[in-house]
Amino acid sequence: MKKQLKVLAIGAGWRGSNSRSLFSGFTKLGCDIRVIETDGYFYNYTIPERLYMKVRKLPFKAKFQKFNKTIERTIDSYQPDILFVVKGLWVTEEIIQYAKSKGITTIHFHPDFLFDDRYHTSQILDKAILAYDIVVTAKTTEVEKYKQFGCQYVHFMKYAYDPDIHHPIKLTNQEIPIFKTDVAFVGRMELPRADALNEIAEANYDLKVWGTKWDKIPKSYKLNRFCEGRPIFCEEMAKVFQGAKVSVGFLTTLSTEQHTARTFEIPACGGFFLGTRTAEHMDIFKQGVEADFFSSKEELVEKVAFYTRNEDMRSKIAQKGYDKVIKMDATYESRVKEILVFSEIELSNGVLLR
Structure with missing residues (x-):
């Protein structure tokens, strides 16, 4: 029986983010994708939240726990083949291990530097990154650092453009x-x-x-x-x-x-x-x-x-x-194909071939 590839994606959902463009790449390949957007949880922090994070290095406990519980419940109800996390500063190691216990392939992509730019990581991610089956980076210098850190399967891919957004536009007289x-x-x-x-x-x-x-x-x-x-x-x-x-x-x-x-x-x-x-x-x-x-x-x-x-x-x-x-063909759809090939997942019009 033919089975459509199901992807549970975690990341920023605002239009123009590379995470949303990657998620769109899965859709264009015919995959069934469900997205849990981090925007509503972890952007636009209040002043008390910022002060709390500065001391505790974590968002408010209730928000942090609700976010991870939402992922867990969606894994149970949606039963994806892939858990695809972009950045994932607040996705816990326990969630990644839970997904793996269900036979789900876990893939992490960090659009920034994990090791050299501490603004774009967290203690949660530092611990969780070793649990992912596959780590993807667009930074050449990060590949060896991931491996030295203990990540076994690391894939380098170049950045991309989104043809739905990045294309020539004729300026109006007003513009x-x-x-x-x-x-x-x-x-x-x-x-x-x-x-x-x-x-x-x-x-x-x-x-x-x-x-x-x-x-x-x-x-x-x-x-x-x-x-x-x-x-x-x-x-x-x-x-x-x-x-x-x-x-x-x-x-x-x-x-x-x-x-x-x-x-x-x-x-x-x-x-x-x-x-x-x-x-x-x-x-x-x-x-x-x-x-x-x-x-x-x-x-x-x-x-x-x-x-x-x-x-x-x-x-x-x-x-x-x-x-x-x-x-x-330096598009996000093409980059998703690369990730799937590296993950040894074969697709045809979104349908799993194995």
């Missing part, structure tokens, strides 16, 4: 003043990023910076004039990349990062990608043909100067970058 600019950056503030972008601001380029923590940069920075003061997501982000002559792709300084989701999202939106020079970036795109790269803030400013003046070359590179990510 052009909002999104049209020489240079754009979307992401969290880190001081090296602020220093580099301030050099661009000082060189008198039109600049738009979207994201969080940009109110923390030095007050003396000219860059302050160009910070939009909010994060941006989904189609609005696509419009940012469409409207900018150059979209900068910084990597974090918290660890040795090689590429990010922006690596694929910017070209998929038809934007010109100017990213940090790494081995992975140069393996994905031909330098000066499908994207371009920089290794210092001086080189970044030089490349900005060159490409803002050379529209024809910039447009050709952006088009070839777009063609490349389409040809690569």
Whole structure:
């Protein structure tokens, strides 16, 4: 008897999150998927909750227990084949072991750093991670660290773009003043990023910076004039990349990062990608043909100067970058296929072949 693959997914459910895009990938493959969203449990903490977490390193006990009990009850009622957890800061080891006792394959994907960025982990996750059957990471440097920590089956996969969100969008006349600019950056503030972008601001380029923590940069920075003061997501982000002559792709300084989701999202939106020079970036795109790269803030400013003046070359590179990510099928659906292959789960139109 044919059996549709059933997936119980745990993670953020807001549109534009890589967790939701991964969950959508399962759906597009024909799987039966049920999602327990973490948004309602663990976002928008009250001040008392924040103080409690700072001391106890846990959310309020009632909320934490309710969350894990919901997972347990859903395992019993839904009887999934896979428990797929994205980030899972508050999913306990006991829940993972309970799922495994039911014959469920447990898979964990962390979109951030588990070992080098302690903001994106928890004592609960540190303990639970060893219980998962399979661990998936998009960070090359994390693979060996997971194995040294004791995780036996670790799969590296690249980030992706979501074609339902990341695609070229023609700006309206009303949108052009909002999104049209020489240079754009979307992401969290880190001081090296602020220093580099301030050099661009000082060189008198039109600049738009979207994201969080940009109110923390030095007050003396000219860059302050160009910070939009909010994060941006989904189609609005696509419009940012469409409207900018150059979209900068910084990597974090918290660890040795090689590429990010922006690596694929910017070209998929038809934007010109100017990213940090790494081995992975140069393996994905031909330098000066499908994207371009920089290794210092001086080189970044030089490349900005060159490409803002050379529209024809910039447009050709952006088009070839777009063609490349389409040809690569660098989508979340494709990444889910990779995970299933690594897990030795064979599917055809969502139906298990074994």
